[in-house]
Amino acid sequence: MENQKKLSDRQFEKFCQLVKNRLGISLGAAKRDHLQSKVSKLMRESNITCYDKYYELVNIGRGTHWTSFVDYVTIHKTNFFREDNHFNFLRDKFKNIVNLNPRIIRNKEIKVWSSACSTGDEAYTIAMVLKEYIPPDIRIKILATDVSSLVIKEAQQAQYVLDSEDIINPYFLQKYFNKFGNIYKITDEIINLVTFRTFNLMHPFPFRDNFDIIFCRNVMIYFDIPTQEKLVRKFYEVLTPGGLLLIGHSESLNQRQYKFKYLQPTIYIKSD
Numbered sequence: 547m548e549n550q551k552k553l554s555d556r557q558f559e560k561f562c563q564l565v566k567n568r569l570g571i572s573l574g575a576a577k578r579d580h581l582q583s584k585v586s587k588l589m590r591e592s593n594i595t596c597y598d599k600y601y602e603l604v605n606i607g608r609g610t611h612w613t614s615f616v617d618y619v620t621i622h623k624t625n626f627f628r629e630d631n632h633f634n635f636l637r638d639k640f641k642n643i644v645n646l647n648p649r650i651i652r653n654k655e656i657k658v659w660s661s662a663c664s665t666g667d668e669a670y671t672i673a674m675v676l677k678e679y680i681p682p683d684i685r686i687k688i689l690a691t692d693v694s695s696l697v698i699k700e701a702q703q704a705q706y707v708l709d710s711e712d713i714i715n716p717y718f719l720q721k722y723f724n725k726f727g728n729i730y731k732i733t734d735e736i737i738n739l740v741t742f743r744t745f746n747l748m749h750p751f752p753f754r755d756n757f758d759i760i761f762c763r764n765v766m767i768y769f770d771i772p773t774q775e776k777l778v779r780k781f782y783e784v785l786t787p788g789g790l791l792l793i794g795h796s797e798s799l800n801q802r803q804y805k806f807k808y809l810q811p812t813i814y815i816k817s818d
């Protein structure tokens with residue numbers, strides 16, 4: 547078939563549908579250039595010249611073409627201590643959290659899910675804050691997942707070049723990172739609190755146990771309202787009673803019919 551320079555309207559629409567159906571992400575016309583450049587790059591790397599052929603390979607939904615497509619169309623912007631009111635909340639309100647959710651004290655365990663964790667900055671920030679501020683006899687278990695296996699690999703390496711948006715106070719930097727040149731490596735005591743897995747939030751949740759806190763930040767902005775609603779209902783099912791859902795600052799559950807109760811901006815509690 548022809549070697550096209552640009553995606554046709556029909557081809558763009560097919561890729562948008564695929565991204566929406568499999569990842570929940572609504573690309574919209576504004577993302578046409580983004581998709582065009584990512585697809586062209588991936589096709590070049592695989593010596594594929596035909597968009598329709600490439601689409602068929604990606605549409606299989608597994609294998610190397612699918613994996614690298616997911617890695618490149620998803621947006622991974624993240625930082626340590628991003629939107630730090632959530633971490634201040636964990637630090638300052640731990641007593642309130644356990645009052646609302648006595649399971650934590652009963653089981654001497656807190657289970658947190660960083661559900662779109664990108665390169666792990668969010669999960670490691672949660673781990674450092676809990677390690678520092680909650681009683682030491684409470685076991686900390688953090689599951690961190692993302693649909694992109696590329697970022698999960700990076701997260702597991704736990705090595706970072708920090709930028710101006712990583713606002714880490716010097717005490718945490720000194721205590722929980724080891725510096726090698728311009729690389730900051732997370733200490734093992736923090737790494738050991740986090741388990742990373744590749745997981746697509748559009749899939750049924752396979753978890754046996756309930757979580758005490760779920761972070762789902764800065765990913766629902768890419769989903770349309772029905773997709774967000776379905777996902778928030780799934781989160782409700784896997785939270786323990788009194789458990790918390792923390793969402794991104796530009797996200798909101800307002801004016802929708804959820805069983806979650808509003809605690810404060812971007813923080814919701816499961817209450818019956």
Ligand SMILES: C[S@@+](CC[C@H](N)C(=O)[O-])C[C@H]1O[C@@H](n2cnc3c(N)ncnc32)[C@H](O)[C@@H]1O
Pocket residue numbers: 568569570571620621622623624625628661662663664665668691692693694697745746747748762763764765794
């Ligand atoms: C902008 S980052 C946000 C990272 C972090 N939560 C934060 O707020 O800093 C969004 C992440 O969501 C992931 N993502 C997008 N669609 C997803 C899906 N369907 N399932 C799981 N993760 C997804 C992307 O791969 C990306 O790493």
